[in-house]
Structures are given as C-alpha cells and as structure tokens.
Amino acid sequence: MVHFTAEEKAIITSLWGKVNVEEAGGEALGRLLVVYPWTQRFFDNFGNLSSASAIMGNPKVKAHGKKVLTSLGEAIKNMDDLKGTFAHLSELHCDRLHVDPENFKLLGNELVIVLAKYFGKEFTPQVQAAWQKMVAGVSIALAHKYH
Amino acid sequence: MSLTKTERAIIVSMWGKISTQADAIGTETLERLFLSHPQTKTYFPHFDLHAGSAQLRAHGSKVVAAVGDAVKSIDNIAGALARLSELHAYILRVDPVNFKLLSHCLLVTVAARFPADFTAEAHAAWDKFLSVVSSVLTEKYR
Numbered sequence: 001m002v003h004f005t006a007e008e009k010a011i012i013t014s015l016w017g018k019v020n021v022e023e024a025g026g027e028a029l030g031r032l033l034v035v036y037p038w039t040q041r042f043f044d045n046f047g048n049l050s051s052a053s054a055i056m057g058n059p060k061v062k063a064h065g066k067k068v069l070t071s072l073g074e075a076i077k078n079m080d081d082l083k084g085t086f087a088h089l090s091e092l093h094c095d096r097l098h099v100d101p102e103n104f105k106l107l108g109n110e111l112v113i114v115l116a117k118y119f120g121k122e123f124t125p126q127v128q129a130a131w132q133k134m135v136a137g138v139s140i141a142l143a144h145k146y147h
Numbered sequence: 148m149s150l151t152k153t154e155r156a157i158i159v160s161m162w163g164k165i166s167t168q169a170d171a172i173g174t175e176t177l178e179r180l181f182l183s184h185p186q187t188k189t190y191f192p193h194f195d196l197h198a199g200s201a202q203l204r205a206h207g208s209k210v211v212a213a214v215g216d217a218v219k220s221i222d223n224i225a226g227a228l229a230r231l232s233e234l235h236a237y238i239l240r241v242d243p244v245n246f247k248l249l250s251h252c253l254l255v256t257v258a259a260r261f262p263a264d265f266t267a268e269a270h271a272a273w274d275k276f277l278s279v280v281s282s283v284l285t286e287k288y289r
Contacts, residue, residue, distance in 0.1 A: 027267075035271040052268045109251055113270065116258040123259050125175070128252075129182040 002137035004079050008130040015119065015127060016076050024118065025065030028111040030056040036106055042099060068107070075138055082141035090145035101143035108135025148279060150272075155221050157272040162218040164261050169215065172256050173207025179252040187245055214253070217280050228283045236287035243288070246281035253277065 004012070032039050034052045043049065046060040055061055071089065078085045093099045112131055116123045150158070165172055181188050181196055194202045213231055220227035235241060254273060258265045 031267050031270055034267045035274050052266075052271065056267050112251075113255055113258050116255045117262040117265055120259050120262060123255075125179040125182045128179055128255060132183040 002082065002133055002140065004130075004133065004137075008133060009079055011127050011130040012079070012134050013076060015115065015122075015131070016073065019069075019115070019118070021069045021073060022062070022066045024111070024114055025067070025069035026056075026062035027065070027114045027117075028107065029065035029068060030058070030061050031110045031114065032103075032107050033061065035110070039103060039106065042097070042103075069111075072111075072138065075141075076134075079134075079137075082137045083144050086138065086141040087145055090142050093142060094146040101139065101146060104139035104142050105136075108139055111135060148275065148282070150221065150276060150279065154272040154275060157269050158221060158276045159218060161257070161261075161264060161269055161273060162215065164264055165211070165257060166215060168260060169211045170204065170208045172253070172260065173209070173211035174204045175207070175256045176210065176249065176253045177203055177207045179255055180249055183252065184245075184248045187248060190239070190241055190245075210249075211253075214277075214280065217276075217283075221276075224279055225283050225286070228280065232284050232287050235284045240288075243281070243285045246277075246284065250274070250277035250281060 033043070033049060033055045040046075040049050043060075043064075046058060046064075048054045048058060049061075075082055075085050093101075112128060112135060115131060116128070119127075178198060188196060191206075194200070194206070196203060213228065216227050217224045225232070254270065254277070257273070258270070
C-alpha cells in the first residue's frame with residue numbers, strides 16, 4: 001500500500017490545482033494511443049485513430065481523457081484510501097472492460113510526461129517523484145479487485 | 148522493431164535540440180531516476196549521488212553521449228553500441244527493467260525542457276528509439 005508523506009500530498013495537490021483537467025486528460029490518453037498503438041484495442045468505437053494528429057484531435061479521446069483525469073482528481077482528495085476510492089472502478093475494469101492492469105502503468109507514465117511538458121522547470125525531480133508515487137498508487141488500486 | 152524514415156528524421160531533429168543541453172539533460176535524467184525509482188541507486192553504491200555531485204554529472208554526460216552515438220549511427224545502432232552492449236551484459240548486468248525507467252526519465256526531462264518540440268509524434272519516435280537502444284544494450288544478456 002502506498003503511503004504519502006505530508007510533503008508529497010502538498011506537492012501533488014498544489015500542482016493538481018493548476019492542471020486543466022480537460023486538456024491534460026486528452027493529451028495523456030491521446031499520447032497513450034499514439035506512443036503505444038496496441039492500446040487502441042480498447043477503443044474500437046472511437047472513430048478515426050489512424051494518425052497521431054487524428055488521435056490527438058479526436059473528440060472521443062478528449063472526452064474520455066477528461067473522464068479519466070476527473071476520476072484521478074477525486075482520488076487526490078482521498079490519497080489515504082486509494083483502494084477504497086477505486087474499488088468500484090477496479091471491478092469495472094476487470095469484469096466489464098477487461099483491461100490488462102499494465103495499461104494503468106503506461107497511462108500513469110504518459111500523465112507524468114504531460115505534466116512535465118506543461119510545467120517545465122516547476123516539474124522538478126522531487127515533484128516528479130511524488131507524482132510517480134501517485135500514479136503507482138492509482139495503478140495498484142485499480143488492479144486491486146482483479147480476479 | 149525498426150525505425151521508419153519519418154521516425155529517424157524526427158529523432159535526429161530532436162537530438163539537435165537535446166545536444167545543446169546534453170550534459171545538463173544527462174544529469175537531470177539521473178537525478179529524476181534516483182529520486183523516482185530509488186531502487187536504481189543499488190547499481191551505484193560507489194557513487195556520491197547527491198544533487199550536483201561531480202560523479203553524477205560525469206555519468207549523466209556519458210549516458211547522453213551514448214544516446215547521441217546511437218542517433219549519429221541511427222541506421223546501425225547495434226554496431227554503434229556493440230561495446231556498450233557487451234559491457235552491460237558481462238560487467239554491469241543491470242536488470243532489463245531499469246532501461247525503461249531510465250528512458251522514461253529522459254523523456255520527462257526532454258518534455259520539461261522542450262515542451263513545444265515534444266509533440267505526440269516526437270514523443271512516440273523517441274520512446275521507440277530508446278526502446279531500440281535498450282534492446283541493443285540487453286541483447287547479449289543470455
């Protein structure tokens with residue numbers, strides 16, 4: 001179970017306050033689909049995913065990215081109980097969506113890269129470390145109910 | 148897995164930017180690696196790993212220079228990194244999982260320093276390139 005220090009929580013919440021959830025969500029999910037094209041297997045009904053620009057401009061990708069990051073935002077309010085927060089979503093991803101948990105790690109790292117792109121120098125090694133812990137905790141929580 | 152012509156062009160072009168800050172990028176990449184993934188420090192018990200340490204800077208430069216060598220011989224990465232491949236297989240024996248971690252931290256560093264250039268396409272090309280480099284470095288492991 002991931003334990004966050006007070007400092008790490010502060011780092012994460014402070015940065016999150018400045019994130020445009022809609023934009024960042026679309027970027028992170030879009031990049032997942034561009035950089036790791038096999039992840040497109042989960043999105044057959046998303047329409048045109050035929051090129052990087054098609055993916056990054058695809059409205060369904062943006063909408064779904066926003067949904068995913070909004071959920072992350074909820075988790076940030078409950079960092080001491082990520083497993084509880086994601087219990088229902090974990091069951092959903094296992095039983096209905098059939099998503100390999102490896103994909104949670106991939107998306108988590110894409111989000112970290114998008115944050116680095118947006119925040120530049122402010123995304124120091126220390127800030128990154130806190131966020132790596134965050135995305136790792138979320139990945140573990142989302143995989144927790146798999147059976 | 149091989150790089151397309153378009154990917155090679157993107158990789159070479161991005162290297163043009165990276166090379167202007169090569170040493171700093173190398174150092175920052177390692178700092179990020181050791182902070183985000185502390186287990187990677189187990190390969191450097193003989194180093195002073197504090198921020199700004201001379202050893203960290205020297206090693207960071209070395210790593211990025213090797214990436215540069217791969218870019219300059221992008222049509223024959225295995226040839227360019229043959230010596231390093233043997234070094235990693237027989238002497239260093241770094242567990243293969245760590246190449247992904249280092250690659251990720253290099254991409255984070257590049258994204259932070261060159262946000263406008265680090266488009267989704269450039270990101271994909273560089274992720275693939277670093278994956279090829281990692282494969283070359285582990286191909287003699289067994």
